[in-house]
Amino acid sequence: DQQVKQNSPSLSVQEGRISILNCDYTNSMFDYFLWYKKYPAEGPTFLISISSIKDKNEDGRFTVFLNKSAKHLSLHIVPSQPGDSAVYFCAAIKNGATNKLIFGTGTLLAVQP
Amino acid sequence: KAGVTQTPRYLIKTRGQQVTLSCSPISGHRSVSWYQQTPGQGLQFLFEYFSETQRNKGNFPGRFSGRQFSNSRSEMNVSTLELGDSALYLCASSPKSGGGGSPLHFGNGTRLTVT
Numbered sequence: 001d002q003q004v005k006q007n008s009p010s011l012s013v014q015e016g017r018i019s020i021l022n023c024d025y026t027n028s029m030f031d032y033f034l035w036y037k038k039y040p041a042e043g044p045t046f047l048i049s050i051s052s053i054k055d056k057n058e059d060g061r062f063t064v065f066l067n068k069s070a071k072h073l074s075l076h077i078v079p080s081q082p083g084d085s086a087v088y089f090c091a092a093i094k095n096g097a098t099n100k101l102i103f104g105t106g107t108l109l110a111v112q113p
Numbered sequence: 114k115a116g117v118t119q120t121p122r123y124l125i126k127t128r129g130q131q132v133t134l135s136c137s138p139i140s141g142h143r144s145v146s147w148y149q150q151t152p153g154q155g156l157q158f159l160f161e162y163f164s165e166t167q168r169n170k171g172n173f174p175g176r177f178s179g180r181q182f183s184n185s186r187s188e189m190n191v192s193t194l195e196l197g198d199s200a201l202y203l204c205a206s207s208p209k210s211g212g213g214g215s216p217l218h219f220g221n222g223t224r225l226t227v228t
Contacts, residue, residue, distance in 0.1 A: 042221050043222055046218065089156065098211050099146050100158045100171070101148075101158065102158070103148075104155070105155045106155065
């Protein structure tokens with residue numbers, strides 16, 4: 001049962017344009033959603049998170065939007081840079097005494113110079 | 114501050130053997146979680162330790178086990194290795210367990226190959 005889904009395995013964007021990465025979830029008990037970026041041969045790096053009580057969180061070039069009624073979130077990167085090329089994972093966590101993250105399968109973003 | 118350190122980076126083992134992987138969390142972090150990454154299954158939660166106690170366990174067979182020491186360092190052990198255990202094993206640390214607002218910090222992983 002895939003509770004967190006990233007339906008686009010890959011995305012290609014021109015440098016300077018907007019990158020939009022999407023994520024859907026099925027479990028309404030999730031309290032926080034996080035985005036991680038991963039380069040080959042490295043561990044995931046935390047990018048940005050959003051609480052389920054908010055609908056938007058912004059940090060520099062990165063903005064995450066949450067639509068709870070649609071059980072959908074998206075990560076916007078503006079402007080996109082070649083160094084943003086990586087695999088992006090969406091993850092969710094339920095409130096409680098645990099750090100168990102449920103990850104999506106990832107989207108490979110390629111930013112073309 | 115030093116990041117999460119995992120050793121070794123690469124490991125090759127034969128079916129039936131056992132393996133122990135090590136993780137040193139960021140200083141002051143008391144929660145250590147382990148994840149398995151494979152091409153087919155993505156990132157899957159193995160278990161989490163906090164103050165030497167297992168807080169949660171993922172859906173993996175009993176061949177996968179772990180422990181945490183009083184200095185928060187953690188080890189995971191896989192016994193009777195199978196070909197399907199070939200994966201990148203990632204360790205992550207956090208100051209606390211639960212709450213969601215404190216993101217996990219990952220190490221660079223141990224790449225295990227079982228032949």
